[in-house]
Every structure is written in C-alpha cells, then in structure tokens.
Amino acid sequence: MxxxxxxxxxxxxxxxxxxxxxxxxxxxxxxxxxxxxxxxxxxxxxxxxxxxxxxxxxSLHQIPNERxxxxxxxxxxxxxxxxxxxxxxxxxxxxxxxxxxxxxxxxxxxxxxxxxxxxxxxxxxxxxxxxxxxxxxxxxxxxxxxxxxxxxxxxxxxxxxxxxxxxxxxxxxxxxxxFSLVSQQTIIHWLEKLVPRSPKSEVEEISRLSLGRPGQAFKFSQDKKLLMQFKKTVLQLLHFESKTIGQRQVLLKDFLETSSDLRVDMAVWQTILRDELLFSFNLADLPLILSKKRSMASGDLVKILKRLLTFSETAENFPATADACFKQVALSIPSC
Ligand SMILES: [Zn+2]
The missing domain is CATH 3.40.50.300 (P-loop containing nucleotide triphosphate hydrolases)
Structure with a gap:
C-alpha cells in the first residue's frame, strides 16, 4: 500500500x-x-x-519500459x-x-x-x-x-x-x-486519487471517521458496511451523556449484543469527548471526528473523560472486564 x-x-x-x-x-x-x-x-x-x-x-524502477x-x-x-x-x-x-x-x-x-x-x-x-x-x-x-x-x-x-x-x-x-496521526487533508487528497468519482461528501466523511488513520480510511472506502457500522457507533456515543437512563439502557443493550470489541468503542468515545474539549478550547483545527462545537461545559467534559479513561484502562489491562467496564461508565456518568 x-x-x-x-x-x-x-x-x-x-x-x-x-x-x-x-x-x-x-x-x-x-x-x-x-x-x-x-x-x-x-x-x-x-x-x-x-x-x-x-x-x-x-522503487527505483517505477518508470514503465525502463530496464x-x-x-x-x-x-x-x-x-x-x-x-x-x-x-x-x-x-x-x-x-x-x-x-x-x-x-x-x-x-x-x-x-x-x-x-x-x-x-x-x-x-x-x-x-x-x-x-x-x-x-x-x-x-x-x-x-x-x-x-x-x-x-x-x-x-x-x-x-x-x-x-x-x-x-x-x-x-x-x-x-x-x-508515528502520529495523518492529517484529514492528506487523507482526503489520497482518497480522491484512490477512489476517483466518489462524491466529495463521502470522501470527507470517510476521512473524518478514519480518525487520522489511512489504513482505516482504506478499509472504509472498500467496505461500506464497515463504514456504516462505525458511523452508527459514533452517532450512538455522541450526546450519550445527555440521554436519560432509560435511553442509555437501550443503547447499552445494543452495544453489548452487537459490538465486536467494546474496548474499541470506548476508544472512539474518548475521541469524541476529546474533540469536544478541543472545541471548547477553541482549537477547531484539531478535532478528528466532530465537525462542530456542542454546548457542553469543559468542566463536565473533563469529569466524564476522566471516568471513561479509568474504565478504558481497566478494560485494556483485563480484557475480560470490558463488558462490565463499559456498562459501568455508560450508566454512571452524570447527565449533562
Ligand atoms: Zn536492491
């Protein structure tokens, strides 16, 4: 590649x-x-x-017909x-x-x-x-x-x-x-060459959802189902803290039944909250997933992010506890 x-x-x-x-x-x-x-x-x-x-x-011989x-x-x-x-x-x-x-x-x-x-x-x-x-x-x-x-x-x-x-x-x-994440603009330019004739909005969406990872962007461009699945995860985790306990229970059930790795979902959640924090500090060019600011106080964001980081670390160190950790954080974060 x-x-x-x-x-x-x-x-x-x-x-x-x-x-x-x-x-x-x-x-x-x-x-x-x-x-x-x-x-x-x-x-x-x-x-x-x-x-x-x-x-x-x-790599020296990429010119056609050259001996x-x-x-x-x-x-x-x-x-x-x-x-x-x-x-x-x-x-x-x-x-x-x-x-x-x-x-x-x-x-x-x-x-x-x-x-x-x-x-x-x-x-x-x-x-x-x-x-x-x-x-x-x-x-x-x-x-x-x-x-x-x-x-x-x-x-x-x-x-x-x-x-x-x-x-x-x-x-x-x-x-x-x-090695650090690759900028969205670089991924967009690359995707435009890789999958020509794709609508601009789709290329931008793939780039945003790849979170600065060209390998992931490539997978998304080849597998629409994977892209839709990931988009669903992001949409479910977005505004999670503003949902009622009843709504959270429904989402939680879906995650526990369908997720292939809850540790990955928790990492995505971290990225969403991290993006919101960057927006709240007026660092609008750095967010990976989100494209616009929401109205959450940075103090609340930090509290939720801290809690999520603690549980993510536990799940990472003890993979068997991932279900319990995800459940715990989903139901215990304060409503904002
Ligand atoms: Zn050689």
Missing amino acids: EIIGHTRQLNLLRGFLKNNLFFSSYLFRGSEEIGKKTIALEFAKGLLCENKTFGGCS ASFCLSCFDSAKRDFLMIDENFLPNQVIESDDEKAYGIDTSRAIIKFLSTAPSVSQRKVVLIDEAHLLTQEAQNSLLKIIEEPPANAVIILITDKPSYLYETILSRTLQIH
Missing part, C-alpha cells in the same frame, strides 16, 4: 540508509492503522538492498534474509491465552535461530515483529538477550501501538520512532 503522511519519519529512515547508519533494533510506535507496518516493510527492504534504497531496488536491474537481495524471491512475525507466521507457534492471541517462547526461539546464522544473500538479516505487544513475558525475556547482544548484521524491527506492554529493558535498547 502507498505510504501517505509521516514525512519527517520517512526522511529520518531514508537518511539512515543513505548515510549507512544502522541500529540493531528499532521500535515503530503509534496508533493502529496509520502505516507503521507498511513503512517498516519498505525500510526492511532498504536494509537488505545492496543499493541501500528505501523500498528496495523495485530493471535488481540487486541480488532484492531479486531473491525466497527472501532468505528476512523473517516476518505476524498472524501468518507458523500458526502452531502463535499460542492462545486469555482469549487473546500471543507470541510465545517458540516464536522467540525461531527468531534467535534465524539470526544465529550469517546472511545468505544480503549483508544483513532482518526480523520484523508486527504487533510486538503480543510477545508473552517469557518470549520477551528470551528475546531480550538477543536485543542486548545482537549478532553482527542482525536487525530487529518491533512494531506496536501498545508499547507499555513491552519490558522497559526492551524499550530502552531500541531506537524508538514515533
């Missing part, structure tokens, strides 16, 4: 490659669906490429010096715990084994760990050794939107690259 936004981070990574400046481990952190994995993949190609080109040799000359590493279809850890990686090594998928000790062992031999085609060996927060404590402990004393030519790129799940000892030994 095309990379959009993140100019500063891209310049930094391109600069590393150009100036032959390498670190043995990186941490790409930032919200979900903003492009971390896409950028990490292109950076990994650059690390493996003989020409040290971001995106590999193929392509690929370096050996970029030509290697087996990609022997690259290991990708994600949900597709050896399914038997992704273990289940607490209803959540996780990377267990076997995954770490496979990474260590992969990095223990010299590169075969490239000058380096690169491991990319997507959703690194899924590494169990045991797996992190085992991986720590190789992060502390990496073999020559080994590079590990960890990607996560939940860095707090990783050991401080891992975090402190990686070069952390922070």
Whole structure:
C-alpha cells in the first residue's frame, strides 16, 4: 500500500540508509492503522538492498519500459534474509491465552535461530515483529538477550501501538520512532486519487471517521458496511451523556449484543469527548471526528473523560472486564 503522511519519519529512515547508519533494533510506535507496518516493510527492504534504497531496488524502477536491474537481495524471491512475525507466521507457534492471541517462547526461539546464522544473500538479516505487544513475558525475556547482544548484521524491527506492554529493558535498547496521526487533508487528497468519482461528501466523511488513520480510511472506502457500522457507533456515543437512563439502557443493550470489541468503542468515545474539549478550547483545527462545537461545559467534559479513561484502562489491562467496564461508565456518568 502507498505510504501517505509521516514525512519527517520517512526522511529520518531514508537518511539512515543513505548515510549507512544502522541500529540493531528499532521500535515503530503509534496508533493502529496509520502505516507503521507498511513503512517498516519498505525500510526492511532498504536494509537488505545492496543499493541501500528505501523500498528496495523495485522503487527505483517505477518508470514503465525502463530496464530493471535488481540487486541480488532484492531479486531473491525466497527472501532468505528476512523473517516476518505476524498472524501468518507458523500458526502452531502463535499460542492462545486469555482469549487473546500471543507470541510465545517458540516464536522467540525461531527468531534467535534465524539470526544465529550469517546472511545468505544480503549483508544483513532482518526480523520484523508486527504487533510486538503480543510477545508473552517469557518470549520477551528470551528475546531480550538477543536485543542486548545482537549478532553482527542482525536487525530487529518491533512494531506496536501498545508499547507499555513491552519490558522497559526492551524499550530502552531500541531506537524508538514515533508515528502520529495523518492529517484529514492528506487523507482526503489520497482518497480522491484512490477512489476517483466518489462524491466529495463521502470522501470527507470517510476521512473524518478514519480518525487520522489511512489504513482505516482504506478499509472504509472498500467496505461500506464497515463504514456504516462505525458511523452508527459514533452517532450512538455522541450526546450519550445527555440521554436519560432509560435511553442509555437501550443503547447499552445494543452495544453489548452487537459490538465486536467494546474496548474499541470506548476508544472512539474518548475521541469524541476529546474533540469536544478541543472545541471548547477553541482549537477547531484539531478535532478528528466532530465537525462542530456542542454546548457542553469543559468542566463536565473533563469529569466524564476522566471516568471513561479509568474504565478504558481497566478494560485494556483485563480484557475480560470490558463488558462490565463499559456498562459501568455508560450508566454512571452524570447527565449533562
Ligand atoms: Zn536492491
């Protein structure tokens, strides 16, 4: 997928490659669906490429009819010096715990084994760990050794939107690259090219509801049902605090029956309240979902937001309590 936004981070990574400046481990952190994995993949190609080109040799040959000359590493279809850890990686090594998928000790062992031999085609060996927060404590402990004393030519790129799940000892030994949300205007320009002939209002709506995440905007543009579902969630959560207890009970029942992840809904709710707060501070260019100000006192907003944050944190740390947390916050926030 095309990379959009993140100019500063891209310049930094391109600069590393150009100036032959390498670190043995990186941490790409930032919200979900903003492009971390896409950028990490292109950076990994650059690390493996003989020409040290971001995106590999193929990014040099986008001009039609130009004779392509690929370096050996970029030509290697087996990609022997690259290991990708994600949900597709050896399914038997992704273990289940607490209803959540996780990377267990076997995954770490496979990474260590992969990095223990010299590169075969490239000058380096690169491991990319997507959703690194899924590494169990045991797996992190085992991986720590190789992060502390990496073999020559080994590079590990960890990607996560939940860095707090990783050991401080891992975090402190990686070069952390922070990725932030992509501006609505940038997403709109990109969508206009991606889905030409779409009505302007629809493009703007998708951009707004993607909350600064191009990956989400792409999914919405391809899946109208998903977009409608998300829009419904936003509309239900909007003005929630002004609803009567009876109305809240009805909405709550619907959420408990139909939501695929109440933790995500709570995050959306936070964004709505955060937007309202930005409006109340006259920061009208920063809100993500809302397009206009409502009349809620900022003191009330802060109170509700604080309560929501506390329960969201509990639900995030103990996923089994998500239902109870959502219910608690929905029924206990004061009416405004
Ligand atoms: Zn190359």
